[in-house]
Amino acid sequence: MIRSNRAFLARMLLSSLLRRRSRLLVALLGVALGAAVLLGLVTLCYDIPRQMSREFRSYGANMVFVKKGGAGRLQAEDLRKVEAALSKDAVVGLSPFRYESVRSRMLPYTAVGAVFADAQKTSPYWRINGEYPRNDSEILIGEDVSAATGLGVGSPMPIDGRNSSAERYEREMTISGVVATGGVEDGFVFMNLSAMEDMTGETGALDLIEGSLALGGEDLAAAAADLRAALPEIDARLVARVTSPEERVLSKLAALVYLVTAVVLSLTMICVATTMMTVVIERRREIGLKKALGAGAGRVAGEFLAEGLILGVAGGLLGSLGGLIFARLVSQSVFGRPLDWEFHLVPLTILVSALVTVLASLIPVSRAAEAEPALVLRGE
Amino acid sequence: MSNLMEIENVSKIYGPLKALSGVTLSVPQGQWLAVMGPSGSGKSTLMNIIGCLDTPSSGEVFLDGVRLSELSPGELTAIRREAVGLIFQQFHLISHLTALENVMAAQFYHSMVDEREASEALEGVGLAERAGHLPSQLSGGEQQRVCIARALINHPKLILADEPTGNLDELNEKLVMDILHKLHREGATIVVVTHAPEVAAHAGRVIVLEHGRLVSDSVGEAPSGGAGEGEGEGADDPKADFSEADGEAAVLNRPGEEGLEKNTDFSPEEIRARS
Numbered sequence: 001m002i003r004s005n006r007a008f009l010a011r012m013l014l015s016s017l018l019r020r021r022s023r024l025l026v027a028l029l030g031v032a033l034g035a036a037v038l039l040g041l042v043t044l045c046y047d048i049p050r051q052m053s054r055e056f057r058s059y060g061a062n063m064v065f066v067k068k069g070g071a072g073r074l075q076a077e078d079l080r081k082v083e084a085a086l087s088k089d090a091v092v093g094l095s096p097f098r099y100e101s102v103r104s105r106m107l108p109y110t111a112v113g114a115v116f117a118d119a120q121k122t123s124p125y126w127r128i129n130g131e132y133p134r135n136d137s138e139i140l141i142g143e144d145v146s147a148a149t150g151l152g153v154g155s156p157m158p159i160d161g162r163n164s165s166a167e168r169y170e171r172e173m174t175i176s177g178v179v180a181t182g183g184v185e186d187g188f189v190f191m192n193l194s195a196m197e198d199m200t201g202e203t204g205a206l207d208l209i210e211g212s213l214a215l216g217g218e219d220l221a222a223a224a225a226d227l228r229a230a231l232p233e234i235d236a237r238l239v240a241r242v243t244s245p246e247e248r249v250l251s252k253l254a255a256l257v258y259l260v261t262a263v264v265l266s267l268t269m270i271c272v273a274t275t276m277m278t279v280v281i282e283r284r285r286e287i288g289l290k291k292a293l294g295a296g297a298g299r300v301a302g303e304f305l306a307e308g309l310i311l312g313v314a315g316g317l318l319g320s321l322g323g324l325i326f327a328r329l330v331s332q333s334v335f336g337r338p339l340d341w342e343f344h345l346v347p348l349t350i351l352v353s354a355l356v357t358v359l360a361s362l363i364p365v366s367r368a369a370e371a372e373p374a375l376v377l378r379g380e
Numbered sequence: 381m382s383n384l385m386e387i388e389n390v391s392k393i394y395g396p397l398k399a400l401s402g403v404t405l406s407v408p409q410g411q412w413l414a415v416m417g418p419s420g421s422g423k424s425t426l427m428n429i430i431g432c433l434d435t436p437s438s439g440e441v442f443l444d445g446v447r448l449s450e451l452s453p454g455e456l457t458a459i460r461r462e463a464v465g466l467i468f469q470q471f472h473l474i475s476h477l478t479a480l481e482n483v484m485a486a487q488f489y490h491s492m493v494d495e496r497e498a499s500e501a502l503e504g505v506g507l508a509e510r511a512g513h514l515p516s517q518l519s520g521g522e523q524q525r526v527c528i529a530r531a532l533i534n535h536p537k538l539i540l541a542d543e544p545t546g547n548l549d550e551l552n553e554k555l556v557m558d559i560l561h562k563l564h565r566e567g568a569t570i571v572v573v574t575h576a577p578e579v580a581a582h583a584g585r586v587i588v589l590e591h592g593r594l595v596s597d598s599v600g601e602a603p604s605g606g607a608g609e610g611e612g613e614g615a616d617d618p619k620a621d622f623s624e625a626d627g628e629a630a631v632l633n634r635p636g637e638e639g640l641e642k643n644t645d646f647s648p649e650e651i652r653a654r655s
């Protein structure tokens with residue numbers, strides 16, 4: 001038993017939607033698809049920066065550690081302290097470096113002692129022709145060194161120098177590879193840290209630790225500040241070189257996602273508007289009839305918009321579920337990691353699709369509501 | 381007898397076509413008027429103008445003393461809602477609503493829904509068991525009766541029926557005419573557009589349109605209680621209905637106008653010949 005006008009209106013709207021199911025389904029699908037792509041993209045947009053900073057970290061160190069005040073050297077235990085002070089999840093790699101001045105065939109070089117397994121994590125962009133040193137008698141030379149000396153992979157290269165006690169040392173080394181970075185590294189000679197310690201007779205000393213951390217922007221700065229507070233004798237500095245291009249790429253990516261979102265929204269809008277146009281044409285008689293029964297243009301338009309609203313909400317709900325699953329699948333297949341369910345985006349998506357549906361219905365509906373009932377109901 | 385409706389020199393022009401030209405007509409309260417004429421003669425156009433579904437290109441229409449040309453679209457809608465019950469040839473029903481809901485839709489747009497009253501209205505047209513059916517599940521005659529129940533639900537003063545029996549078989553035609561008779565007895569003013577002389581025969585007055593002009597206006601006997609009822613009173617013989625004009629109620633419109641016949645001796649044969 002229907003007792004109130006409101007109950008009748010609800011009944012009328014629902015039966016209009018439910019008893020014309022095929023038409024409803026098409027429109028619903030359109031809205032749902034739009035909502036799904038929208039939510040999927042926004043979710044990815046939310047998540048991509050997080051994913052990307054993990055990926056981008058592979059483009060090098062974003063923090064370096066040196067001895068405070070530049071006086072003296074870091075020690076091997078400082079590396080362990082830094083490692084302990086950082087959260088394990090955030091650390092992609094920590095790579096110690098030690099610098100020594102050496103000579104080879106009378107020419108001076110900067111020799112770098114490194115743990116290559118770690119260096120590959122913080123500096124994966126090094127392009128190596130040949131191999132990283134596999135033992136303490138192999139060295140890696142920079143591209144510029146190779147060009148200046150004419151030495152290449154497999155060539156012998158004697159290294160000599162004096163240690164801190166002014167005692168002379170000399171080693172016969174073999175070049176295992178040539179490194180090209182486009183940076184200062186191209187002028188250096190690299191060897192295992194253990195080879196350098198053995199050669200100089202001085203162990204435990206370090207000049208620099210490079211850190212590659214899976215943190216972005218503010219989080220990275222906060223981590224550096226925490227470290228400085230926890231380890232007063234160590235200076236943690238951010239390295240701009242790697243972080244800024246990363247952010248540029250990210251902001252470009254975000255702009256792209258926004259663009260695609262705008263395109264998808266307008267496509268949805270066009271889809272809904274054309275569907276509504278068809279619906280309204282199909283239902284011209286009904287509109288004319290309602291007007292003949294005494295409904296004003298506003299009332300007729302209101303009812304159609306209400307149908308649009310129901311459609312928008314239902315489509316938004318359906319699409320949200322689809323979008324969440326879509327985003328998760330994309331994240332899983334592209335980044336190899338499932339994504340958090342961003343449920344708080346669901347109400348927003350529903351709101352947007354309801355808004356888009358109503359907006360898209362406005363023009364066709366208002367035009368239909370203006371129609372003269374006499375034209376629609378004419379006998380022939 | 382006061383005039384429920386006054387039409388003064390009304391024309392309706394569609395581009396080069398004059399669908400109505402200079403029609404003047406007054407319809408007293410409680411009259412049953414039949415409008416006849418060939419297809420395209422402007423009958424529906426006239427009905428739409430009377431029913432406030434359309435506005436004339438020139439001329440004036442008064443409904444219950446109100447000059448329609450002075451009203452806004454919203455006020456026209458209100459008059460339509462309050463005063464007019466419409467019955468169409470195509471039984472315009474809302475396809476996704478049941479018979480009962482279709483009747484209730486008229487209540488909804490008029491004022492307040494009242495399911496009991498709507499059910500009673502359906503019962504009144506013999507469709508009590510069909511209340512829950514969709515239009516597609518009803519026969520043509522049943523659909524038309526739903527339309528009638530809907531037209532009556534708000535107790536309109538004026539019932540406009542545009543070829544209400546045009547698509548109906550004899551039985552349903554009789555049912556519909558019986559309902560119209562009942563309404564007429566209850567005091568409604570009825571305007572029926574029809575091609576069929578036997579339908580026109582129920583009316584107390586018949587006008588004929590041709591090319592948008594009023595060419596004939598004849599007043600017969602006041603309609604009797606119902607089609608086929610009252611045997612021996614002459615109601616069965618259509619000719620009898622029109623053989624004598626009720627001189628008092630005869631309203632001749634625009635007497636000097638060319639082409640207008642002063643037809644007080646109207647016969648169904650003649651009507652048939654015209655349409």
Ligand SMILES: Nc1ncnc2c1ncn2[C@@H]1O[C@H](COP(=O)(O)OP(=O)(O)O)[C@@H](O)[C@H]1O
Nearest residue numbers: 375378394399418419420421422423424425426
């Ligand atoms: N909206 C319109 N636009 C153009 N011509 C119309 C329109 N409505 C009616 N007509 C024309 O006006 C004339 C009268 O139409 P109508 O009143 O429907 O005739 P009837 O109901 O007597 O058959 C016809 O020639 C018809 O084609």
Ligand SMILES: [Mg+2]
Nearest residue numbers: 379380423424
């Ligand atoms: Mg007609």
